[in-house]
Amino acid sequence: MIKLSPTTVFYTHAFWLDISFTIIFTINMIYQVEMAHLTPLQLVLVGTALEVSAFIFEIPTGVVADVLSRRLSVIIGIFITSVAMSIQAIPAFWPIMFGSALWGLGYTFTSGAHQAWITDEVGAENVGPVFIRAGQFGRAGGLVGIPISVALAGLGLQVPILTGAALILGLGIFLIGWMPEHGFTPTPREERETWTEMKTTLREGFSLVRRRPVLRDFMLIGLFVGLYSEGYDRLWTKHMLDNFTFPVLFSLTAVQWFGVIEFAMTGISIFSNEIARRKLDLKDMRKSVTALQWLYGLMV
Template structure:
C-alpha cells in the first residue's frame, strides 16, 4: 500500500485492488477455455458460436444504460456486488450445462452482471478516494488486473487438462466468493444518489440517440468514423468467435508434456497478454499521438496489416503460421483501439468527450450485433475459412474510409465532430432539466 494514501482511504483502496485483480483472474479462468468448451463439449456449429457472442453483445448494449442509472441512484457498491453475483451464476450455468440454449442464457445473465460492474467500480473508488488521489490507484489496479489475468490463464490451462468445464465452474464459484468477500471489505462512505428519476434518464437516452442519428447525416467525419468502428466490430466478432474452431479443425495441436492439447489455448492467451503489454508501451513512447494526421496514417497502416494477418490466419494449416498470424491480429487490434479513440477525440473539449466515446462504442457494438450472424451463416454453409476471410473482408471498406480521412484531413478536421456531438450533449442536458 503506498504510504501517501491517508488511512481512511486504505480499506477502499485494498478492496479496489482485490476487485480488479480478482475479477481479471476469474474472467481469464473462464475465457481461456470457453471457446474450446463450446466446440468440444456443447458441439456448437459456427453459426451458434457467433450467436452466443451476439447474445452477449446485445445484452450489454441494452443493459448498459439502465444498470448505470441504477448504480447512480442506489449505490455503486450494491451495483458491483449484484454484478459479481450475476456473473458468477452465469458462468456456473454455462459450465454445468453444455447446451446451446443454456449457454445463450448464461451470456444474458453474466452480460447483465458485467454492465452492473462496468463503470460502477471506477465511479465508486473515485468517490471514496477523491479525484486528486485516484490516478496512482488506477495504475496499481491495472497492474493487479494484469497479474490476475496471467494467473487465471495458467490455472485455466491446468484445470482444463483434467476436465474441460472445471475452469468455467471454478470461475463462477470464485466470482461468488469475491462478491462475498467484498461485501465485508468494501466501504461506501461518500456516495451521493443521482438526482434524476427513471423517466428523466430514459428521456436523456432517447434524446441523445435521436439527435446522434440526426447529426450523422449532416457531418461526414462523424459518419465516416462511426462506419469504421462498426466495420471493425463486424470483423472482430467473426474472428473472436471462430478462431478457436479453426485451430481445432485445421491445425494439429501437439501435446504439452502431461497436459492435454487444450493447454495450448492457455499458452496462446498468456503470450497474447504479455506481448500486448510490450507493444502498447512501445506504441505509447514512439507514436506522435498529438498529431491528427499521424494518428490517421497509423490507423490506416494498422488496419491494412490486420487485414493481411486475418487472411493469413484463415489460410493457415500449420501451427507456427497460425500462431504468428493470430498474435499479429490481436496485437494490431490492441494498438488500434486507443488510437481510434484518440482520432475521434482529437481537439474535442472535455465537456463532450464522454459522449464521443459512447457513440464510438455503440457503433462497434452495432457492427458486432448486426454482422456477427452473417459471418456465422458463412461458416455454417460454406466453411470456417470462408467465414474468417469474410471477417477480414470487412476491413477493406474500413481501410478505404481511413485513406479518405487521411487524404482529406483538412476538410474533415474534427471541428464538425465537436459541433455535432456538442449539439447532442446539449439536447440531452435539455431533456434532463
C-alpha cells in the first residue's frame, strides 16, 4: 500500500482526531450528569483518574516511541483511546472512571510521539509551519464536530460517544495503512527519559525555584490555575444544568444550548489566537507577561 506524505497524514490526523473528540466531548459532561448521574465528587474523580494515569505511564510508554517506533506508539495510543471512549459509553461511575484511566494510558503513547514523528520526517527546521497548519486543521475539525455531536445527541447521549470512538478506531486503521516512517532513529540510551532522570530534574528544578523568587511566583500561578481548571472543567456543566434556566429561544434544548456555547467558545478561541499571532511579539518578555496578566484577570 502506497504511503501518503508525512504532512498529509499529520494534517489528516489533526482534523480527524479533533472532529472525533469534539463529537464526544461536546455532550460528554451532559451525559455523565444526566444519564450516568455522577455526583460532583465522582465527576472530579473521573478527571483525577485521567491525570494520575497519564502521570504514571508517561515514562514507561515513552520507551516505545524512543526505542521501537514513533509510528507504532501513535497507533497503539489511538487504538487504546478508541477502546477507552467506548467503555465510557457505559453509564455508570466505575466504567467511566476506568475508561478515563485507560484514556490516560492511551494518551501517553501519543503524547510527544506524534510531534516527534513529524519532526523526524520533515526536519526540525521545517516543522514549525506544519504545527501551525495542523492546529488550523484541528480547529476546523472541532467546528465541524460540534453540530454533528448535537445532532447525534438527539438519538441518545451515548450515540456521540460511540460515534467518536468508532471514528478514532477508523483513524487507527488509516494510520496503519498510510502513515510512513522513514526518519526515525532510536533515541540513545543516555538521552531517554527515566524515573531517575525525572527525579533528578525535579530536585534541580525545586532547588532553582528556591533561589529565584520569580520562578516561585510562576510555580504558584501554575498551581492555582491547575486547581481552578480541573474543578471548573468537571463541574461547570452540572452547575449550569442544576442552577440555570436556559432562555426559551428557537425551542433549543439544553444539549443544543451547550452546542451553541461550545461553538462560540471555539470561534472566540480561533479569533483570539489569530490576534495574538499577529499582534503579540513572543520575544518581548515584558509584553508577553502583561498580556498574560490581562488574560488571567479576564478569567477571574
